[in-house]
Amino acid sequence: MTALASIRDLTVTYRRDGNEATALKDFSLDIEAGERLAIIGESGSGKSTLALAIAGLLPASTKTEGKIDWFLPSALGVKAPPSVLPDMSGRTEGGLVEHRPQKLFTRSSHPPRGGRDIGFVFQDPSASLDPVMPIGKQIAEVARTHLGLTWSQSYARAKTLLERVRLPDPDSALRAFPHQLSGGQKQRVAIAAAIAAGPKLLIADEATSALDTIVQAEIVALIRRLVTEDGMTLLFISHDIALAAELAGRIAVFRHGQLVELGMTAQIVGAPAQPYTRALLDAHIGLDTKPLLNRAGLHA
Numbered sequence: 001m002t003a004l005a006s007i008r009d010l011t012v013t014y015r016r017d018g019n020e021a022t023a024l025k026d027f028s029l030d031i032e033a034g035e036r037l038a039i040i041g042e043s044g045s046g047k048s049t050l051a052l053a054i055a056g057l058l059p060a061s062t063k064t065e066g067k068i069d070w071f072l073p074s075a076l077g078v079k080a081p082p083s084v085l086p087d088m089s090g091r092t093e094g095g096l097v098e099h100r101p102q103k104l105f106t107r108s109s110h111p112p113r114g115g116r117d118i119g120f121v122f123q124d125p126s127a128s129l130d131p132v133m134p135i136g137k138q139i140a141e142v143a144r145t146h147l148g149l150t151w152s153q154s155y156a157r158a159k160t161l162l163e164r165v166r167l168p169d170p171d172s173a174l175r176a177f178p179h180q181l182s183g184g185q186k187q188r189v190a191i192a193a194a195i196a197a198g199p200k201l202l203i204a205d206e207a208t209s210a211l212d213t214i215v216q217a218e219i220v221a222l223i224r225r226l227v228t229e230d231g232m233t234l235l236f237i238s239h240d241i242a243l244a245a246e247l248a249g250r251i252a253v254f255r256h257g258q259l260v261e262l263g264m265t266a267q268i269v270g271a272p273a274q275p276y277t278r279a280l281l282d283a284h285i286g287l288d289t290k291p292l293l294n295r296a297g298l299h300a
């Protein structure tokens with residue numbers, strides 16, 4: 001396998017009101033092209049910080065050290081990101097590309113473009129969907145902006161995507177507003193928008209956590225199918241190791257901003273090397289419950 005992104009010695013420190021909090025410490029990892037990698041850990045362990053660092057979406061006040069090398073195809077025909085997605089474009093300096101605002105450097109011909117190279121699915125689809133724009137337009141806008149399609153081509157793509165995420169009656173769904181859909185349906189739309197421009201990397205950050213168990217399983221199955229069909233690399237962030245194990249080829253376990261254990265899913269689930277990983281497995285859910293940590297002789 002070849003790396004899609006290589007993260008080296010990444011340390012992320014948030015600064016607020018004169019205080020500093022280090023959310024990631026000396027973190028190194030290669031994300032292999034085409035793999036399904038899960039990031040697991042309890043609340044506050046730094047999972048979302050990693051996702052934001054990778055996507056170039058950390059707040060400008062954040063202090064970062066280390067680097068991320070990207071191995072992306074050429075950026076020929078690059079279009080500006082659409083207004084619905086954050087602008088994470090950088091500038092080229094002597095072959096290296098600055099990755100704003102955290103000054104992580106990439107080795108590829110361009111920094112990763114939000115929406116184009118990286119698709120992002122969050123826990124709350126309402127955070128990424130515009131409540132006053134028909135969902136067809138939201139998906140079409142991503143395709144139009146990044147792929148240079150006409151509106152009619154973009155709407156055709158949006159309809160195909162709504163079919164692919166199995167939204168009932170895609171024709172009328174194109175004209176629906178987010179509030180007319182269930183939570184699971186909204187997440188399907190958010191996924192359709194996230195993959196509309198054919199990203200290489202799909203980051204799903206607690207994408208199923210707000211859903212009930214059955215819908216969770218459906219969304220996991222949907223993500224697995226789409227990632228396979230489109231040959232995407234998946235970064236699946238979750239506090240639920242059992243859920244992640246259903247989807248991931250590799251699992252990285254986080255604790256207090258550091259990598260505790262990294263391995264193939266079968267090894268992590270069948271023979272974890274670390275007591276903390278064993279504790280997560282024993283819990284399955286409710287990873288931050290104190291009794292569990294106590295049982296394993298660990299402290300939160």
Ligand SMILES: Nc1ncnc2c1ncn2[C@@H]1O[C@H](COP(=O)(O)OP(=O)(O)OP(=O)(O)O)[C@@H](O)[C@H]1O
Binds near residue numbers: 042239
């Ligand atoms: N914008 C921010 N400003 C200051 N501190 C932050 C900020 N974002 C996160 N943190 C802190 O960084 C640490 C890691 O947070 P992060 O959100 O990355 O963890 P997480 O594992 O994703 O947790 P959760 O599952 O609850 O989202 C936490 O201590 C958190 O309070």
